[in-house]
Amino acid sequence: TYIVYLGGHSHGPNPSLDDLDSATNSHYDLLASILGSHEKAKEAVMYSYNKHINGFAALLEDEEASKIEKNSNVVSVFLSKEYKLHTTRSWDFLGLEKDGGISLDSAWWKARFGEDSIIANLDSGVWPEHVSFSGIGYGPVPSKWRGNGVCEIDHFITSSNATTFCNRKLIGARIFSKNYEARYGNLNPANLTARDFIGHGTHTLSTAAGNFSPDVTIFGNGNGTAKGGSPRARVASYKVCWSKTDVAGCHEADILEAFDHAINDGVDVISTSLGGSDPYVEALFTDGISIGAFHAVAKNVVVVCSAGNDGPGPRTVTNVAPWSFTVAASTIDREFVSQISIGGKHYIKGASLSKGLPSGPSKKIYPMIHSIDARFLNATIQDARYCKPRTLDPSKVKGKILVCTRLHETTSIAQGFEAALAGAVAVFVINDEKSGSLLLAEPHPLPGASMDANEDDDIDEREWFGKGGTDNNITRRMLAYMSASTTYTGLKPAPIMAGFSSRGPSAVQPLILKPDITAPGVNILAAYSLGTSPSNLPSDPRRIPYNLQQGTSMSCPHVAGIVGLLKTLHPSWSPAAIKSAIMTTASRLDNTNQPIRDAFDKISTPFEYGSGHIQPNLATDPGLVYDLNTTDYLNFICASTHSQNLLKFFNETSFTCPEYYNIENLNYPSITVYNRGLNTINITRTVTNVGSPSTYVAQAQHPEEFKVYVQPNSLTFTKIGEKKTFHVILEVASVPPSGFPVFGSLRWTNGNHIVTSPIVI
Template sequence: MCSKLLFFLVITGFVTSSATDDVYMPYIVHMDTSAMPATFSTHEHWYESLVSSIGSSRGKPPRLLYVYRHVIKGFSAMLSGSHLQQLQAMPAHLATHPDSYGTLHTTRTPSFLGLNKQTGLWPAGKFGNDTIIGIIDTGIWPESKSFDDKGMPPVPERWRGACETGVEFNTSNCNRKLIGARSFSKGLKERGMNISEIYDYDSPRDFMGHGTHTASTAAGSPVCGADYFGYAKGTAVGMAPMARVAMYKVLWATDTFESAATDVLAGMDQAIEDGVDLMSLSLGFPQTPFFDNVIALGAFAATEQGIFVSCSAGNSGPHAYTIFNGAPWITTVGASTLDRGYAASATLRREGNDTTEVLGLSFYPESILIFDDPVYYGKGNTTKEICSSNSLDASEVAGKILFCSYSNKSDAFTQMDEANRTSAKAVILVTDFGPFFRPSDFYFPAVALGLKDGEIVKDFMTKIVNTTVDIKFQITFSDQKPAPQVVYFSSRGPYRITPGLLKPDVVAPGVNVLAAWMPNREAAVAGSDYLVSDYRLLSGTSMSSPHVVGVAALLRAVHPGWSVAAIRSALMTTAYTTDNTHGPILDMTTGVAGNPLDYGSGHIDPNKAMDPGLIYDLSVQDYIDFVCSLNYTQEQVRIITRRSNYTCTTSNFDINYPSFMVILYNNVSTQTFKRVLTNVQDSPAVYHAVVEAPIGMNVTVEPQALSFGPKGSTQAFTLRVEVDLGGMRPESNYIGNYGHLSWIDKEQKHVVRSPIVSAFAP
């Protein structure tokens, strides 16, 4: 196989208020469409009439921006405070929210995930053939080889999308791989943002790189010989390399790097209209109620149309209650590490050819010759040993290899800066920061050693004055242990809006992922030189979501009749929680075992997800019943469901989700869950329950065995959790206890596993 971010859009929250001033700004308006007079043939004509009928004593007239056909019942418009008051007085008006703005929120991954050309999910799913993935992001660089359509069949006839023209973009930029590209910027422009060639392309073309990277991660065509300046050499390929890509550009590199909620909503609305099968958003809004969150609103409408929606969980970890995009109809994805590492080797030599060799972390993007070069080490002088700021004499250090001892008073970045200031040829530094380095940190030739190897080198050099070293950069290895780990920045549960629903759902690769980049945009820095590349290593939950949406495309190709909930359930119940040392998945921040608030059900396992045995299914009505349980007003429920005559069959917060969450508060420590499992095997089967529960958590399951008929048959069960609160106190991560429920068939071929978690209320 041939085989390159860290962005997460955070946007300020909606405010619902009756404006009294005459500030002219964009608003999102929710309408009761059942009140549309019969004289209007379309909602659009009705909205145009309503907006034009609003009087204006002074200033600019009201103006329609977008009409939303799927994500909400309503439109967005430029309104003043007096316009808004008139609109709110109309009987058909439900709610209005001012537009919101914000700033921004990465291949060995196919093999790490077990995807193989000969067996498993890849060939079974025909590599995602003819599935259409909508990417809501910063645009796309269509010339990238990752979007080459060689060998792809004609575009599916069901596709209703288009390839729009704009600055340095036209219809010829689309092909059988990139089948659609649109951009949405009305809301941003109305705020006076300058979208031009100086800051961005006023078109679907990507200026920032984020959208190109995420799109190629999800569905990039195989590209041999890809690398990041000599690191990660191989074939770059997306999770679903035969899937189609449709880009919806909603995020812009203006002078303040912002996006408008009106534009995000318009992009999702258009993706539904165009006929995408799946949608990925590596961006998010603050943790506001679902009726205030445009991604939650758009994803609900998409789910209703059978469109799978994957979203990044956010980069606000490692603290509890930091999850974004936690609605139950969204698959929420956290970030984990890979088993691939990047390094430089240092071979130290002293008199008599006595040598020692160590391997240290490095991403330095150039191959420079360091052979038998002298090492400078200020032994005997603590200040010089640790290379603190301005501690060294450039006349002593220039042209040599600087060695810096570990110190909690001089961090690795200070030491690298000191090496640069004194014109050292390279630096070998000792640090405990290793896992947290990013490729962009290595602007100077540096080898970062861990504490143990640092002591070996220090001891080696202490005994002999004249030490020399050979350094080789651009080393990649694929057996890094332990892996995966939950990365420090990945947002953690519980989800503040609905803490009784465990989020994230799963984790997926999100650290140093190699994916497509733009050849005219900085990819690395070496000294004072800015380097460019077609592929780049980047990190973030932004990278995790496209991994999951790509795997979901493969599952949809294998099981075209599966619902959105079935796909998510298969991913969750087959996820694993052990690393490549056979120990528990670790939390990178603490170095100890993680828990479901960190990784949800676990790390995705695509091949197992193809054959989960049983699934927890959900219908749109289940989601409506869930919303009905949230103490929202009738109007707020109507905003989410887009129905004037919605029905709550029951007010049920305990929906048929593949995880179990008990929130501990006011001495409440017991909860009963009701679930229904569906057989997705081709034959009848019998499953029995196996519970793993820690001391202090008592779990009972009734019945203990489930006998399923043919494919599609269902069985219900009840799970009761009792938590002993004696001596328990909320800790920094808020977790109380956790265990697992597994349903295992007689042949032990299928293990349908769900986490059971107790956590303290915030």
């Protein structure tokens, strides 16, 4: 499947049916010029993007795609790639509530809980009967919604009761599967529904905007009230991720069609917890999410994206377009803990949701065996270390606690199932080097715990886990026990950056700092689908209404929910203004007032958290914002591609590239520049006043080896909407700079507001 991208449409923001037909016919005309007839063109076209995005997806041979690419009216032609999903207490941790109470300065009160914002979720669908999406107590659907009652859930094609699954909360549901089916074959008609059989979409949508739902637990842990960031917002589900097993695939052609519909339906926010795993330089113009987000932002829709789960290495961040809001993942101050006793003398903390091991007088402790020692003779040590299928010998495992190593994934539940199949009484999953000290609580099918082998420096991991030992000499004398899980809150320090969270700098355009922000993405409790198990494994018979999940998939909807609040509170603000408000009020400190650290106990940098950890209450009143419009993004595209020809298609009106444009001067809330050695760096920014009249004074935290000067160093505003431009001058302090990235910050403060931008050189 190829996507042929043609830019924007000339028919304006409110196309008629004739406009849509005309756009589709133009797509057929273009393709017919290559294939030889309209009939062949219609047969090949999978989607005609005819509303706000101009282009089409079609089944083409490589040489046919090459011919189309040479057409002067074509922006780009690219293969439709398969994306992956980037897969409670967090709102208390973010300050929206305190011990179950909501203060008057909470963003929830100020923004009426996101009332009547419309949040779209591009994901694996929704479980519509869940109480998180009940329409009880809601008024009429906002008039801005143009979804026309579309509710594609369960036999919607023929059922006269098709719309009963949607209501005044869940106001729409659509499916997009043509690209998935073209690759993997037709889905069962019963599965052609927006109903969620994976769980991911239900979890993310409820995190963004689920109703207040009291008395929520998972296996008796985490008791409290679940709710989304904008609990009174309306929601719409756009199902773009499908699965015939436990692994979902989300295809670009389907995603781009969903963007086109969501924009046309009148949504305010689009949440996309998915993306590719390998950033590449052409991604701005050959990436479905980047293209869809550009057209959404041009129509005043905020697009929030997950940064990816490919950390901790550098240049792993995805969804890096400057018009997208890219979210990293970090911890909250809650943990689910079992106490692990090793050999009766060492006690280690393990993250767990389990009820523990039987503790009767006759069976208090259990022998422990490492998976390497438990392997079949024909299994490799490497495969056995990670408890991969068909590596464990039940005769060695039965009745013991099995020790596995995490395979740097955001879930290890499959390892727990292998342990259970082999007859283990429990499983201990030890973090690999890439996971650091991050402990993930997971719904294993048997008692299980996630552990950091380096927590107790007095313990030799090789000895007590039997790594490389023999069943006779080591593991038989190693006995262990685990207690039932207990929920603790107020954990310090928090947040900590997750090891899996993808890092910057951006491999596409390093002058745009990515990710933009970090938000809770570890051990997140939210609604779940009853159409799948908590493990997503077909062999798991369990069904639960709430589940704990990890990933930037979980942090993304946290931000989408907060964006929904700001949309309600400040309906006239642009997507860039909302993004700026959140970024410039973020914190780089944890709850001990120290710099945020990562899972490896190192001080984190903006390449990990962007502008910092989100603070929604402060974001409602940022004082100043760094605003951007479509023209600014077009200038950015000019400087990125150096192609005037490319630009003529993006806008509904003609646009001419400036003779020179410096990407470093894009009015972004963060500041990133190239190190120019001994040469002085001079960039500009413009701030817009969104608060009361006042004077702001500049304060700089100087990056190592550099001095920061701001001209002018004070700005006086007399009215809302007033703009002021300033220069940031960076000079080498003394010796030639090392060439390694260095970090600082710029703050504007008037005594009531602090407007902070990270500086990266």
